[in-house]
Amino acid sequence: MSGTLSVTSRTARGEVALTPFFDVEAIRADFPILQRQIGDRPLVYLDSAATSQKPVQVLDAVERYYRESNSNVHRGAHTLGSEATELFEGARRRVAAFIDADPRGLVFTRNATESLNLVASSYARELLQPGDRIVLTLMEHHSNLVPWQLAAERAGLDLAFIGLTAEGRLDMEVAERLLQEPTKLLAVVHQSNVLGTVNPIRELAALAHRCGALIAVDACQSVPHMPVSVRELDVDFLAFSGHKACGPMGGGVLWARPELLDRMPPFLGGGSMIQRVELERSTWAEVPNKFEAGTPDVASAHGLAAACDYLDAIGRERIHAHEQAITGHLIEMLDEVGVDIQGPREMAERGGAVSFTMGEIHPHDIATIVDREGVAIRAGHHCCQPLMRHLGTPSTARASVYLYTTHAEIDALAAALHEVRRIMDPGTRR
Amino acid sequence: MAAGTSPVEDELYREIILDHWRNPRRRGHLEPADVTVEGNNPLCGDEVLLTMNVRDGSVEEIAFDGHGCSISRASASMMCDEVAGRSVGDAAELGRRFKAMMLEGGGAEDLGDLEALQGVARIPLRIKCAVLPWNALLEGLERGGGAVTTEEGPLS
Numbered sequence: 001m002s003g004t005l006s007v008t009s010r011t012a013r014g015e016v017a018l019t020p021f022f023d024v025e026a027i028r029a030d031f032p033i034l035q036r037q038i039g040d041r042p043l044v045y046l047d048s049a050a051t052s053q054k055p056v057q058v059l060d061a062v063e064r065y066y067r068e069s070n071s072n073v074h075r076g077a078h079t080l081g082s083e084a085t086e087l088f089e090g091a092r093r094r095v096a097a098f099i100d101a102d103p104r105g106l107v108f109t110r111n112a113t114e115s116l117n118l119v120a121s122s123y124a125r126e127l128l129q130p131g132d133r134i135v136l137t138l139m140e141h142h143s144n145l146v147p148w149q150l151a152a153e154r155a156g157l158d159l160a161f162i163g164l165t166a167e168g169r170l171d172m173e174v175a176e177r178l179l180q181e182p183t184k185l186l187a188v189v190h191q192s193n194v195l196g197t198v199n200p201i202r203e204l205a206a207l208a209h210r211c212g213a214l215i216a217v218d219a220c221q222s223v224p225h226m227p228v229s230v231r232e233l234d235v236d237f238l239a240f241s242g243h244k245a246c247g248p249m250g251g252g253v254l255w256a257r258p259e260l261l262d263r264m265p266p267f268l269g270g271g272s273m274i275q276r277v278e279l280e281r282s283t284w285a286e287v288p289n290k291f292e293a294g295t296p297d298v299a300s301a302h303g304l305a306a307a308c309d310y311l312d313a314i315g316r317e318r319i320h321a322h323e324q325a326i327t328g329h330l331i332e333m334l335d336e337v338g339v340d341i342q343g344p345r346e347m348a349e350r351g352g353a354v355s356f357t358m359g360e361i362h363p364h365d366i367a368t369i370v371d372r373e374g375v376a377i378r379a380g381h382h383c384c385q386p387l388m389r390h391l392g393t394p395s396t397a398r399a400s401v402y403l404y405t406t407h408a409e410i411d412a413l414a415a416a417l418h419e420v421r422r423i424m425d426p427g428t429r430r
Numbered sequence: 431m432a433a434g435t436s437p438v439e440d441e442l443y444r445e446i447i448l449d450h451w452r453n454p455r456r457r458g459h460l461e462p463a464d465v466t467v468e469g470n471n472p473l474c475g476d477e478v479l480l481t482m483n484v485r486d487g488s489v490e491e492i493a494f495d496g497h498g499c500s501i502s503r504a505s506a507s508m509m510c511d512e513v514a515g516r517s518v519g520d521a522a523e524l525g526r527r528f529k530a531m532m533l534e535g536g537g538a539e540d541l542g543d544l545e546a547l548q549g550v551a552r553i554p555l556r557i558k559c560a561v562l563p564w565n566a567l568l569e570g571l572e573r574g575g576g577a578v579t580t581e582e583g584p585l586s
Contacts, residue, residue, distance in 0.1 A: 362499035364474060365443075368556060372438040381475045394475040394497055423443050424500070 022322045027314070028404045030055040041374025044409045049193050049221060049353040049400035050378055051243045054307075058246055061306035065299045073298055074272055074289070088298045091305035092288070095253055098308040099219075099238065100229035104258040107291045108251065108301050112220045113143040115239035115254035116187075118291060119216055120147035122264040123237075124185060130156030132184045135213070137162040137170055137199075138390050139192045142383040144218040148187060162188075164390065168195040168343040176207060183213040190222035191351045194382045194396065195343030196327075198222065198351055205234045214260070220244055224311070225351055225402070226320040230255055242304035246311060251300030254291075261287035268293040311403075319403045323352040326401045326410060330354055333414040334399075337421070342396050352401035355382070358417075361424045363397040369423060373416035375409075441549035442556075443500070450504035455511045456493045465574030469566035471558050476502045480566040484574045488517050499559050501550055506563035508544055518571050525568045532557050 028034050031053045036043040045053060065087065071080035073088045088108075096103035109115045124134060134148050138161055152159050160183075162175045170188075179186065186208040191198045201217055208215040216237035222228055224245035230238050237260070242251035256264075266273055266284055270293035275283040284290045311319065328347050331354060335341075339356040358366060363379035370377055378398045381388045388394055399413055459466075463481035470477040476498030483491040492514050494506040509528075513521045528544055530536030531551065538545035550560045 364499040364556070364559065365501070368442065368553065369438055380473070385475075388475070394477075423439055424448070 024406055031404055038374040044375040044412045046399040047376045047378050048402035052246050052402055055310050057310045058303045058306045062299045062303040065302050084298055087302045091301035094305035094308050100231050101255045105256045107254040107288045108296050109254055111252035112239040112241040115252050116144055117147045118267045119237050120151040122267045124151040125155045126265050128184050133158040135160050135178050135183050135186045137188050138164050139387050140189055144187055169197050170199050179207040179211045183211050185214050187216040189218040193221050194355050194384050196350045196353045197344055198349040201233045227316045246307035247304035248300040250297050251304045258287055267291055270294045323401050326405050327352040329407055330410045333410050337414055337417045342391055355396040355398045357393055357396050363395045366397045366420050369420045370416035375413050375416045444546045446546045447504040450507040451500035454507040458493045459495045460491055460493050465570045467566040467570040469562050478506055478563045478566055482570055489513050489521050501556055501559040502562050505560040509563050522571050525564050528564050532561050
């Protein structure tokens with residue numbers, strides 16, 4: 001195990017030195033699954049936008065928790081109970097620091113979907129009035145669309161949508177126009193999981209606040225890949241999933257301004273979220289515990305804290321720079337194969353999820369054939385059916401990169417895509 | 431790239447499947463149609479629209495439309511070719527045997543060209559692609575078999 005030194009390099013004399021060199025091979029050594037074979041081929045994992053792989057530092061933290069400290073939290077006076085509580089609350093502080101946030105506003109959930117449902121239920125449905133408006137965009141994942149639809153239906157809210165430019169960026173003229181009219185909330189993705197587009201959240205937050213609206217950000221595809229500060233972005237709600245940031249499955253995060261959480265009624269009721277319970281009514285715990293009913297996934301929270309340590313030891317600026325280089329190479333190689341890239345081609349304000357189509361060849365066929373070469377990509381609508389309709393295709397293939405992705409893996413994808421062409425294109429097969 | 435075929439072509443993308451994918455038979459939709467059935471796989475977005483005319487206990491005409499991967503389109507194309515002209519009972523029996531091959535490890539005996547789809551049964555994530563049009567067929571036969579059911583125009 002290379003620990004946090006995995007990102008340092010050794011000088012000729014064998015000294016460990018911090019250098020700007022990004023040692024992707026040392027990083028890969030931290031991820032046991034990357035040693036796997038698929039059939040007789042080495043795994044080429046290009047589906048990190050769906051979930052990231054986990055470094056041994058995170059796996060060890062989870063296992064150590066269960067071996068040494070497992071107990072329920074916030075109850076009981078025994079040693080293990082206080083250890084587990086300290087690990088859980090320590091994880092809250094650690095994850096809050098990861099996004100430069102006040103830990104009193106950090107709620108652990110199951111996933112970003114639950115985080116966004118919490119805001120849609122306890123804020124939009126409970127605190128907004130019939131006729132109030134929520135602005136969304138055409139590039140939202142179903143998790144940042146359907147919860148608002150449910151809230152709108154039950155509370156009589158209106159929904160409006162910011163459209164896209166031809167190259168797959170938010171149409172900021174429409175955004176400015178919509179956010180000059182009375183609006184209560186703007187819910188927007190930071191980085192599109194389909195197009196890779198990085199949206200100007202700070203600018204959108206300023207537009208939202210100017211018209212008296214709050215802003216909720218789906219940061220699933222940004223927090224794992226670049227420095228994100230809720231203070232600098234000036235957002236009111238931010239959701240992400242720990243499993244996309246090297247953390248365990250089953251751990252999601254909602255951050256909200258604590259004063260908003262104070263005003264919002266509870267989402268789920270039960271143990272841990274109460275102060276005093278009577279037969280007919282109850283009072284609520286202080287935030288954020290008010291929004292954490294029942295036994296939380298302590299191991300997952302602790303594992304996510306270990307993932308934050310791991311990523312920060314490497315540095316998200318450096319991870320981002322590495323991904324920019326790899327994504328640039330990915331776009332070049334996709335051009336060389338001759339596919340249609342769906343989304344911005346410029347690397348500025350774009351992340352490492354790249355969707356593409358290959359004419360008549362269905363994305364599922366692409367994914368099946370490249371899988372035989374050991375290459376894991378995603379095919380489908382990516383939980384973005386309205387965006388697919390806008391793009392005029394029922395589905396796309398998507399390759400997505402992370403800190404452990406290499407140039408050679410991108411070349412393996414390109415070779416596998418040539419194989420797709422050979423098999424599927426009439427006349428090329430022999 | 432070495433000449434010859436790789437395993438994925440032997441197993442999944444055999445020439446007959448690719449031929450039905452590139453040149454689908456009986457594609458379109460019948461108007462009017464006695465039976466219209468829409469099938470879809472919400473997880474992958476594949477959609478099939480099946481139209482049939484059932485007369486005197488036989489599938490007199492059948493056509494499919496929609497969009498999906500090569501496997502679902504080839505499966506629909508081969509199915510329509512096989513089923514056209516068969517009695518409702520025969521067509522339903524063929525459907526059951528095809529699904530048994532895909533889902534229960536059943537053999538390919540008497541399935542003719544449909545045997546080419548047997549390799550799909552070894553790829554769990556793709557089985558639903560091959561089975562989609564057959565589920566629509568069996569539903570349509572149940573609804574329209576013998577009697578005449580007239581549906582509203584094509585769903586979309």
